[in-house]
Every structure is written in structure tokens, then in C-alpha cells.
Amino acid sequence: MAYLSKIELYYSHPSNFSDDEVTIENDEAHHVINVMRHVKGDNIFVTDGNGKIVDSVLIEDNDSSLKLKIVKNFSYENKFKNIYFCLAQLKNQERLEFAFEKAVELGVTNFIIFNSDRAIHKNIRIERLSKISLVAMKQSVRSFLPNIEIAPNLKNIYERYGDKILFDQNSPKTFKDKPINKEEKYYFFFGPEGGFSKTEEKLFTENDTYSLAKNRLRSETASIAAAVILHHLFY
Numbered sequence: 001m002a003y004l005s006k007i008e009l010y011y012s013h014p015s016n017f018s019d020d021e022v023t024i025e026n027d028e029a030h031h032v033i034n035v036m037r038h039v040k041g042d043n044i045f046v047t048d049g050n051g052k053i054v055d056s057v058l059i060e061d062n063d064s065s066l067k068l069k070i071v072k073n074f075s076y077e078n079k080f081k082n083i084y085f086c087l088a089q090l091k092n093q094e095r096l097e098f099a100f101e102k103a104v105e106l107g108v109t110n111f112i113i114f115n116s117d118r119a120i121h122k123n124i125r126i127e128r129l130s131k132i133s134l135v136a137m138k139q140s141v142r143s144f145l146p147n148i149e150i151a152p153n154l155k156n157i158y159e160r161y162g163d164k165i166l167f168d169q170n171s172p173k174t175f176k177d178k179p180i181n182k183e184e185k186y187y188f189f190f191g192p193e194g195g196f197s198k199t200e201e202k203l204f205t206e207n208d209t210y211s212l213a214k215n216r217l218r219s220e221t222a223s224i225a226a227a228v229i230l231h232h233l234f235y
Contacts (some may be wrong), residue, residue, distance in 0.1 A: 004053065004074065007045045008036060009138045011145070014048040017070075022046050022056055024066040032137045033061055045069055047135070049084055049145030076143045080235040082185045085223060086157050088116040088192040089124055097132055099190075099220035104136035106227040107234065109144045112187075114151040117197035124150055125136045154189070154196070158203045162187050166204045167212040175210040175226070180233055190223045 010032060016023040024032060024046060032038050032110075040058050047053045052075055056068035084109050089101065090096040100111065113124050126148060133146040150155050156165060162185030167175065180186065189204075214223055 002036055004045065004141050007141060010044060010046045010093050010142050011049055011134060014050055016091060017048055017052070017054070020070050022054060022068050022070060023100040024068065026064055026084075029061075029064055029066045031096050032058075032066060043071075047137070047143045047145075049143070050209065051078060051143050052124055053141075053143050073142075075143045078109055078144045079182060080109045080144075080230070082182060083108060083230060084110040084112055084157075084162070084185070084187045085156075085227070086112045086114060086151070086187055086189045087223060088114060088154075088190060088219065089119045090219060091119070091193055093125070095218070095220045099223045100129055100130050101136045102224045104142070104146055105140040106129045106224075106231045107142065108227055108230075110149075111153050112148055112149045112157055114154060114157060118194040119192040121191050126150060136141070137201060154200045156188060157189075160187065161185065162202065164189065165210060165215075166208050167226070168209040169213070169216055170213060171211040173210050175212050176229060178210055180230070182234070188223075188226055190226075191220065192218045202213045 010024060010028055012024045012028065016025065032044065037209060038044060040061065042058050044056050044058055045053055046056055052073065054070045054074070055072040058066060058069045059069050060067035085103055087096060087099060129148055133148065138144055164187050166189045183212055207228055212225055
């Protein structure tokens with residue numbers, strides 16, 4: 001499997017792909033022509049966000065739509081397909097966005113954002129996170145557009161099928177020693193600034209907790225650290 005680098009990657013919805021052509025529309029088309037200054041005959045790499053990247057040649061450009069001829073296909077496996085990062089809404093939105101961006105760059109493709117008991121409840125800006133995920137995917141030359149879900153509370157997520165992993169500085173078990181099977185489903189929980197409430201903590205068992213670092217980490221730092229470890233395991 002070839003991993004591409006030193007290219008500019010663009011996105012188009014899967015419905016815009018055929019066997020030998022792809023269409024780029026709207027803002028992405030504007031970026032190709034007016035920002036990056038591509039012209040007919042240029043090679044352009046496009047992903048469908050579902051694991052495919054194509055090397056294509058620009059053959060037709062209109063005001064808001066581009067047509068490209070596909071010359072080569074690249075297909076990738078989503079090694080993070082069963083990994084879910086469950087991020088509590090943070091008081092500082094920029095910290096949540098930073099954690100989100102870096103996790104995408106490291107390969108995470110499933111996110112569940114939730115309001116916890118101790119979080120200062122704010123509206124979760126799903127459109128903003130979607131834009132951040134798109135840019136992060138393209139900049140890191142990845143081919144899977146992350147899925148973002150909003151959950152009403154922690155319990156809603158915990159009751160789903162799959163292994164639950166909560167990071168506790170005092171846990172005798174270290175995360176680096178936990179075996180991860182890519183075919184199994186895992187939910188990683190990252191709490192708000194003030195930690196989880198007693199009610200939320202009671203959801204978790206001793207088997208769910210692992211130590212990520214000897215020192216205490218901020219929520220956004222813990223999520224990035226976990227993503228780095230998973231990236232190392234999978235690649």
C-alpha cells in the first residue's frame with residue numbers, strides 16, 4: 001500500500017466519483033482554481049473520504065464545478081475504524097478543537113462529543129468541528145473523513161457494546177500494556193476540566209481504567225497522547 005506525501009489533497013463526495021472521472025464542486029473547486037491556481041492538464045489528487053485517493057488530470061473547469069479524468073487509484077484500510085474517541089465538551093472550545101484536529105491527523109476517524117455533569121454546557125459547534133476534520137484529513141494526506149456524533153451524556157455512550165477505556169493516573173494497569181485487537185470496538189473516554197462526577201465515575205469498573213502517564217494530563221493532552229500510542233500500534 002503506497003502512502004502519498006508532498007501532495008495537495010482535495011475532497012469530493014463519493015457520489016461525484018465514477019470509474020474514470022471525478023467532479024469537484026463549490027468551495028473545493030474554488031480552492032483548486034482560484035487559490036492553488038491549477039489549470040487544465042494539471043495532476044490533482046482527490047479523496048472520497050471513504051478510503052480512496054485518485055490521481056487525476058483536470059480536463060474541464062467551470063465556475064463552480066471541475067471535471068477530472070482519473071489516471072490512478074489508491075485504496076487504503078481504515079485501521080481506526082473500531083476506535084471511538086469520546087470527548088467531553090470543554091470550557092475552552094479551542095482546546096477541544098486542538099485535540100480534535102491532532103487526533104484526526106494521527107488517524108482517529110470516530111468521535112463522540114458529549115456534555116458531562118461537570119462541564120460548562122455550551123452548544124457543540126458540529127459544523128466547525130466538521131470543517132476542522134476536513135482540513136486535518138487533507139493536510140495529513142488521509143483518506144477517511146471522520147464521523148462526528150453528539151451524545152446526550154456519558155451513560156448513553158457507556159451502555160454501547162465495546163471495550164471502555166478510562167484513563168486514571170493512579171491505575172495499576174498501564175495503557176501501553178493493554179492488547180488492542182483492531183477487529184474489536186473500543187471507546188476511549190476523555191473528561192472535562194473538572195473531571196467526571198461521582199455518578200459518572202460509578203459507570204466505570206476497575207477493568208475499564210488504565211494509566212496513560214505518571215503525571216496528570218489535561219483532557220486534550222491525554223487524547224493526543226492516546227492517539228499517538230494507537231498510531232504507533234497500528235502503523
